[in-house]
Amino acid sequence: MISDKMKEYVSKSSVIRAMFEEGKRLSSIYGEENVFDFSLGNPNVEPPESIKEAVSEIFRKESPNLVHGYMNNSGYEDVRAKIAEHINKKYNLKLTENNLIMTCGAAGGLNIILKTLLNPGDEVITFSPFFGEYENYVKNFDGKLVIVPSNTETFEPDLNELEDRINSNTKAVIINSPNNPTGVVYSEKLIKDLSEVLNRKQQQLSTSIYLISDEPYREIAYDGVKVPYILNYYRNSLVGYSYSKSLSIPGERIGYVVCNGDADDFNDIMQSLNVANRILGFVNAPSLFQRVIAKCLDSEVDVNIYKKNRDLLYNHLVEIGFSCVKPEGAFYLFPKSLIPDDALFAKEAKKFNLLIVPGSSFKCPGHFRLSYCISYDKIKKSLDSFDKLAKEYL
Amino acid sequence: MISDKMKEYVSKSSVIRAMFEEGKRLSSIYGEENVFDFSLGNPNVEPPESIKEAVSEIFRKESPNLVHGYMNNSGYEDVRAKIAEHINKKYNLKLTENNLIMTCGAAGGLNIILKTLLNPGDEVITFSPFFGEYENYVKNFDGKLVIVPSNTETFEPDLNELEDRINSNTKAVIINSPNNPTGVVYSEKLIKDLSEVLNRKQQQLSTSIYLISDEPYREIAYDGVKVPYILNYYRNSLVGYSYSKSLSIPGERIGYVVCNGDADDFNDIMQSLNVANRILGFVNAPSLFQRVIAKCLDSEVDVNIYKKNRDLLYNHLVEIGFSCVKPEGAFYLFPKSLIPDDALFAKEAKKFNLLIVPGSSFKCPGHFRLSYCISYDKIKKSLDSFDKLAKEYL
Known part of the structure; x- marks a missing residue:
């Protein structure tokens, strides 16, 4: 049955x-x-110890009905504002709480993004090898995942094939850097080249192609390598971030989606993400851990x-x-x-x-x-x- | 876009x-x-104070990687076993951890149930007045919500019309008692009569019709009124429970789904709920609060x-x-x-x-x-x- x-x-x-x-x-x-x-x-x-300390500080200082209660489905405004400020400092941006929605990890984030963007039959491109769940997430909304291979000597995506595979049904491209399963970090040059391809195709096809960056591993990078922040390179960009790995709290399901303020239909997207968070049954990201991570933004x-x-x-x-x-x-x-x-x-x-x-x-x-x-x-x-x-x- | x-x-x-x-x-x-x-x-x-106490006990005694880490997508086995035992005592049942899956509240629970049951076009019946989200949840999976009115003098559902509206596309019936928005509690007689209708139609149509009870208000009942537990009355039954109201922690998104072990295709349903929890992006119910509620089962x-x-x-x-x-x-x-x-x-x-x-x-x-x-x-x-x-x- x-x-x-x-x-x-x-x-x-x-x-x-x-x-x-x-x-x-x-x-x-x-x-x-x-x-x-x-x-x-x-x-x-x-x-980090700061998680425990944050919880005990919150329990000491804040009202339990605030800490465990409902808030706007997008998450606490003060938490979103703090995260926006943190991102702004790191990546020289001008985000506010209105660019962010708190989510049940990156998995929850990707699902509300795809629910927002996809009509049945719409295509989403990703690069192999990739985290197998992307296929399921896209299928949740009757979209079609289109797989473009990476060069297996570098695990950088084949941008020529990407350009060939984009058509008027292409709604989004998902990238994941640092990457699961390869561990590869996409260079600034690659992100620039990728953005160029997408901009060119958007213009040719008179459409909007959203670049979605799945970022549970952003802070797990070695040897001083920089992980470029896509909002600095591409207008129609969204990031699905998770604290699962940066704070080792994957069970808590806490992350956020940030959308570039200049993205096409920005207001509709943010409202839709809010509604999607509610109607898919997340309702809101877990409340205590929203407040916890706001106190641990500098922890890793x-x-x-x-x-x-x-x-x-x-x-x-x-x-x-x-x-x-x-x-x-x-x-x-x-x-x-x-x-x-x-x-x-x-x-x-x-x-x-x-x-x-x-x-x-x-x-x-x-x-x-x-x-x-x-x-x-x-x-x-x-x-x-x-x-x-x-x-x-x- | x-x-x-x-x-x-x-x-x-x-x-x-x-x-x-x-x-x-x-x-x-x-x-x-x-x-x-x-x-x-x-x-x-x-x-209740026990929430705070549970958190501090967990932080004192359990390993942080256990408390905040991934577990089976259905939730911690020990937590599910404790809840099963608690339900068994209260309602004289023989559930085990295998009948339960921890969810992001009842909203998350209803969504994974409907993802499990619905093919596009399948019908789900509910009784008006009803919590408006049911329509959205059913639409998430391209089902059709069929609305059967209640008698507005008692706000008990019209079972004759229910019987008329059931057809071979009917996959499920959603009830909600104590009810939002009426506050009415369905009596044992009503649940028995409802079960009879469903059993009769199942037989006539040679189909399975699942009864889904949305129960965020189970513990909020007055004047000693009993809220019948549907697993005692109907075989193909599932409950979506939430601790949001019984413990005043709606922001934490913690609840569970329990499925009757005798339900048709029980094993497939439980496996599908597990997978749906993962691929819809919940992954698992928030980990700390799974462990917290296991320590607060007798609190209200x-x-x-x-x-x-x-x-x-x-x-x-x-x-x-x-x-x-x-x-x-x-x-x-x-x-x-x-x-x-x-x-x-x-x-x-x-x-x-x-x-x-x-x-x-x-x-x-x-x-x-x-x-x-x-x-x-x-x-x-x-x-x-x-x-x-x-x-x-x-």
Whole structure:
């Protein structure tokens, strides 16, 4: 009796559950400490102390009916104003609370953006490899996800193909930098070139093409690399931000959407985001954590912990013969699998108690994803298994 | 550039905003203390102290990565098990964590249920007057909301018309007791009769018709009235529960869906609810508050505060000539307007600084809704305005 759309998901989700059960099975045989689960993107670094302090300050000073009550569906005005100011300082912009809406993480943000923009059949472009949920989010509103490949030597998108694939049905382009699953950070030049393509096509087609930047990993960047802020480069731009990774609080579902004030139909978009937040059932982003993050805008998890993990794992894999683009952000590596069949490769890896995700899951076969948001010691211990795996093929 | 579906909402939402602005205008002229806003359902009773205590206990005893991290998209297993046990004790059932999924309030719960059940064109029946969001939730998944009227002398649904309107496209029936906007609690007899109709039609049509109970007001019931639990009466039943009102924490977006274990396609439904929670962008119900409510299952706001409000307002209105079904729950009154045109009546009420919602907003013209979740003193002060309003017509 469940809907046709959901039937497909349910059958897929049993595959994922099977993988999960397999992990549990391995743990029960070899001991959890000897199974190396690189499959999940659940941050292991602790949230900063400031979260706890903020909660206790709020409980001490603010009225419980304010803290836990309804507010405007867009979120508390004072919280939005503080975040706007924070963004303005960092990226030299002039946003106000009216450019922002608080959301249930970036996932909630992307959904209200797509509900706002898409008529059935409208197209949304993204670049492979990509976070598989984009396809589901677009399908929620009967849109069509169009996949443009990246150059697999750099994991930068193929802008020529992008230009070819844009047509009058193209409503939006989703980018994600620092990227899941590659860890690549899009350079300023790339963002400029991308903006140029979009501007050119908008003019040619007399249409609006919105650039949506999915940014749960914005603060997780290494080696001083700058992550360009798209509002500085492209007019029709929206950012879906999440505090899940920057503050290690993914369970709390807190983030925001910011829309460029110069975007086409800005007022309609902001009103629609507000209504979509309500009618999709989010109603508003969780209230206490809106107030918490407003007090933690200058806090961040210790990114060096992830960097140390990256260096250890990346250096070792390259040393033993894996080919991999060096990630400058997020907490993923996306090496080439040692045989073309990445699903088989992931299966083989299990023999050495390595749980990895085939690149096909991100529409980029011949690769695999490693999430290194696990403990340094566990990664260290896993290196031997990677050695054994590599020896089978190299 | 926004979608056709959202255009309609945005134009409607400017009407609501206009009302809101009007309230602000009145406050600026007459002073906030002299404007009587009965339009909002934002609980004014303070959350129980146990919320604060639970948070500080959790912060003291549990690991931050557990408290704020990802968990199964259905919610923490231990939390679901505790809630199941709590329900079992109260309603003599045998639920387990597998019958439950934690949601972003009842609004999130209803959305994942409808995403699970509806193919485009499927019909969902509800009884007028009803909470206007049901129409939006059903439209989110391209379903069609079919409205069956209630008897306006009792606000119990017309079960004959229900039976007439059920056809092979009918996927679900939504009920809401204690009811928004009438405050009426459905009796055990009514639930039994309703179940009989549904069972008969299921058999006749060889189909499954799910009964969905929207229960944000379950604990807000007066005079010892019992609110029947539909899982005890009907097999294909789901409850969307929320802690928003029982604990006065509507901003935190925490609730759950429970599905009867004997329901048709139970396993598919539970898996689909899990996936829908993820792909609609909720991902999971906010993590800290999942753990908080698990520690507050025996807590409740002081319902007597609402009861005192109801008694004061109901008794006075009836005394001065209003006709009103006496509400046994929730925090709403739904009297007849003193002229047939309820929109005009609401406009007239503003002359006496009374902000009320026309019954047409709940698809029941000729009435108006008063939310009495405001302070007792404010209600007392407002009585004079009701007197003046009534004098215009009686």
